[in-house]
Amino acid sequence: MKELNKEEFKSEVEDYVKVLFRKSIKEADDQQIFQAVAYAVKDFIVDQWMATHRTYEEKDVKTVYYLSMEFLMGRALGNIIINLKGNQAIKEAIEELGLNLDVIEDQEPDAALGNGGLGRLAACFLDSLSTLGYAAYGCGIRYKYGMFKQVIENGYQIEKPDDWLKYGNPFEIKRPEYAVEVKFGGYVSIKKDEETGRNKFVQENYQSVLAVPYDLPVVGYNNNVVNTLRIWDAEAIDTFNLDSFDKGDYQKAVEQQNLARTICEVLYPNDNHMAGKELRLKQQYFFVSASVQRAVMKYMEKHDDIRKIHEKVCFQLNDTHPTVAVAELMRILVDEYNIEWDEAWHITNKTCAYTNHTIMSEALEKWPLELFSRLLPRIYQIIEEINRRFVLDIQRAYPDDYGKVERMAIIYDGQVKMAHLAIAAGFSVNGVARLHTEILKNQELKDFYQMMPEKFNNKTNGITQRRFLLHGNPLLADFVTKKIGDDWITDLKHIDELSVYTDDEMSRKEFMNIKYQNKVRLAKYIKEHNGIEVNPRSIFDVQVKRLHEYKRQLLNILHVMYLYNELKKNPDKEFYPRTFIFGAKASAGYHRAKSIIKLINSVADVVNNDKSIDGKIKVVFIENYRVSNAEIIFAAADVSEQISTASKEASGTGNMKFMLNGAVTLGTMDGANVEIVEEVGKENAFIFGLSSDEVIAYEHNGQYNPRDIYNTDGDIRAVLTQLVDGTYSSNLDEFRDIYNSLLDGQGGRPDMYFILKDFRSYAEAQERVSAAYADTAKWAKMAMLNTAKCGKFSSDRTIEEYAQEIWHLEKVKVEVTTED
Ligand code: HBZ
Incomplete structure (x- = not known):
């Protein structure tokens, strides 16, 4: 690993401030300093970046292309510095320049090219792929505006554009030499190919855009490996050539300009x-066609037989969003390389694999035929042919069961079903936690599992300990390293060696003191950003994740309302002070989710300002929850709220980040919570609520009636009544929809999220939390064991499984030579 030279680095920063901004360090503002430091860091890694790609080519290794609409990267600078092990040197260099690294890191906007778990998983995977030394490209879109910035006004969420590229992105490199054309619309005609004499399908009268890649470095930990996240931007293909334009061309040129402008907006x-x-x-x-075209071209630069592309290339589809990749690959093989259908299909089958991230029916992608065939006429033809053959396969396998075709066809009911296409076309279908994969096999995708059991496998999610402990929680990272050495950074299984220290009182005290300091850090953040004073000695009970009804932030806040009522009734009741911390963005058009945000803020207003409860309960809604503030929040949490309706959360990954940072899970037996409890032991978590089997049984038998609970449980009734009686809003209709949803559900079905059903069990689990926390030694041991037992949940483990069992990649060692 190349050493970072402090003096060289300092003069690079000075040079960059000069060259970029014509300023001295003293004159430059914080953003300019960030830019200069980022360029200096990029300079340092570029040799490794080149060496990595030279090594891949020399060794001719197989490459995985991780196709994803989302990469929720967060900030790059701090992460690159820790992966370079350059923390000390760079920190000193920066200090010697009279600057502060934390302030500089804080200038970087998050690269928020993702919504939540799925996008952040892709980012963690890239970190692990580089650290493990596997050849990989992340392929995505260079959105001009990422995930919106959330502002809370009057308790309501307001969305503001996230102009993350405003000052430019110092880490990216534009690669116009690799631009490719992507075609939309028009129609398909059949033409005779002069060379082969065969019929060819040609797309005509289409509109096209130029896909231009931008490369971002993905730095592995201390190993010289720098992989690439390639994000595509769209540019207009023709600049106006005014001489030759007749009227029709002019119109088309304007349309193409517009298309290019809107695609990546x-x-x-x-x-x-x-x-x-x-x-x-x-x-x-757009991004799939560009990525697949480039992957094929790159492969053909070094190989002469397209039929063997699966030996060197694998496309991993991050959910169904990039599933058109299978049809695009078929198009290239059949139309451009003149390969027979059957052979092209076999090649495609061996090259594509699909990951499922949800069973929620509203998330399943189905496209109307009219739209699909109009936008992608040739791709649509190919999918029709795939479907025709797949339906024949189904009928051959189940000649007497027409229901199978109805349930499994790729095209049915006037729609293209992307999950069915992904399963039919790929060689692997994986879920993201054991329970989730079992539900896929036995419920949601039962028919497919019966027909093609060999495709199904599980890959339980993971997270990178380098961002979420080494970078996000330096105090705890140092403590762990002091106790057990630093092997955990690249092999998280070692963290189990911490277990023995849970019986040592001094170690426990040290551990809890670190937690306290992290709570002070978060309290300061909350004071600065929310103006709310919170007590770092209180229990920090945290739920941060996207706002969705199935994640049940509503259950949490209803319970806060209940606790508040209890405190008002019995002011002298012994009560361990709690700070309930929420962070969540709601999709802009998801009204009920936004209403739940308003409710949390309204409850916060009332509870935080009620002197009579003596600050025993505080409620905080952290604005604009995102990767960069998540790092601070996880580090400070005592209780990790993972309370989804069982069966609905495919895995969850926040649960793992909390565990790593020594928070104890309060959760349902859902997603990866099941495996977390298995690792840490039931006695070191607080589990409640219906099981996934029970939820699924209720869904089938329709026996759940929330009104029975409302009628018989006075405390619940009181809380619900307060939603509509003015306690939390002078507008009595403000929370009426939430009230109705709990009692009447929707579309004639009772509340699908079983909030009232799980309420008592949740409240009782919360009492266990309070009791456990009051026993300081017991809590410290539990918390520390959570950190110690989280070894399984590293994305390094997950990626190792993908690499061995799905992608069949070999590990590469990269040496930086003078050539680079
Ligand atoms: O993927 C999440 C799951 O809900 C979570 O349980 C899992 O841990 C995580 C990683 O596997 N799914 C998402 O985050 N999904 C999306 O963000 C999404 C975005 C656009 C869509 C559909 C889903 O059209």
């Missing part, structure tokens, strides 16, 4: 919900 802010918009499908095909 903005990330759709939906989490677990299908947008169904034409522009979204354009975005999907």
Whole structure:
């Protein structure tokens, strides 16, 4: 690993401030200093970046292309510095320049090219791929505006554009030499190919855009490996050539300009919900076509037989969003390389693999045929042919069961079903936690599992300990390293060696003192950003994640309302002070989710300002929750709220970040919580609520009636009544929709999220939390064991499983030579 030279680095920073801004360090503002430091860091890694790609080519290694609409990267600078092990040297260099690294890191906008779990998982995977030394590209979209910035006004969420590229992105490199054309619309005609004499399908009268890649470095930990996140931007293909324009051309040129301008404009802010918009499908095909075309070209530069592409290339589809990749690859093989259908299909089957991230029906992608065939006429033809053959396969396998075709066809009911296409076309279908994969196999995708059991496998999610402990929680990271050495940084299983220290009182005290200091850090953040004073000696009970009904932030806040009532009734009741911390963005068009944000803020207003409860309960809604402030929040949490309706959360990854940072899970047996409890032991978590089997049984038998609970449980009734009696809003209709949803559900179905059903069990688990926390030694041991037992949840483990079992990649060692 190349050493970072402090003096060289200092003069680079000075040079960059001069060259970029014509200023001295003293004159430059914080943003300019950040830019200069970032350029100096990029200079340092560029040799490794080149060496990495030279090594991949020399060794001719297989490459995974991780196709994803989302990469929720967060900030790059701090992460790159720690992965370079350059923290000390750079910190000193910066200090010697009279600057402060924390302030500089804080200038960087988050690269928020993602919504939540799915996008952040992609980012963690890239970090692990580089650290483990696997050849990989992340392929995505260079959205001009990422996930919106959330501002809370009057308790309501307001969305502001996230202009993350305003000052330019110092880490990116534009690669116009690799630009490719992507075609939309028009029609398909059949032409005779002069060379082969065969019929060819040609797309005509289309509109096209130029896809131009920008590369971002993904630095591995201390190993010289720098992989690439390639994000595509759209540019107009023709500049106006005014001489030769007749009227029709002019019109078309304007349309193409508009198309190029709109495609990469903005990330759709939906989490677990299908947008169904034409522009979204354009975005999907745009980045997928560009990525697949480039991957094929790159492969063919070094190989002469396209039929063997699967030996060197794998496309991993991050959910169904990039599933058009299978049809695009078919198009290239059949139309451009003249390969027979059957053979092209086999090649495609061996090259594509699909990850499922949800069973929520509203998230499943289905595109209307009219839209699909109009926008992507040739791709649509190919999918029709895939469907025709797949339906024949189904009928052959189940000649007497027409229901199978109805349930499994790729095209049915006037829609293209992307999940069915992904399963039919890929060689691997994986879920993201054991329970989730079992539900896929036994419920949601039962028919597919029966027909193609060999495709199904589980890959339980993971997170990178380098960002979420080493960078986000330096105090705890140092403590762990002091106790057990630093092997955990690249092999998290070692963190189990911390277990023995849970019986040592001194170590426990040290651990809890670090937690306290992290709570002070968060309290300061809250004071600065929310103006709310919180007590770092109180229990920090945290729920941060996207706002969705199935994640049940509503259950949490209803319970706060209940506790508040209890305190008002019995002011002298012994009560361990609690700070309930929320952070969540709601999709802009998701009214009920936004209403729940308003409710949290309204409850906060009342409770925080009621002197009679003596500050025993505080409620804080942290504005604009995102990767950069998440790092601070996880470090400070005592209680990790993972309270989704069982069966609905595919995995969750926040749960793992909390665990790593020594927070104790309060959760349902859902997603990866099941595996967390398995690792840490039931006695070191607080589990409550219906099981996934029970939820699924209720869904089938329709026996759940929330009104029975309302009628028999006075405390619950009181809380619900307060939603509509003016306690939390002078507008009695403000929370009426929430009230109705709890009692009457929707579309004739009772509340699908079983909030009242799980309420008592949740409240009782919360009492256990309070009791456990009051026993300081017991809590310290539990918290510390959570950190010690989280070894399984590193994304390094997850990626190792993908690499061995799905992608079949080999590990590469990179040496930086003088050539670079
Ligand atoms: O993917 C999440 C799951 O809800 C979570 O349980 C899991 O841990 C995580 C990683 O596997 N899913 C998402 O975050 N999904 C989306 O963000 C999404 C975005 C656009 C869509 C559909 C889903 O159209």
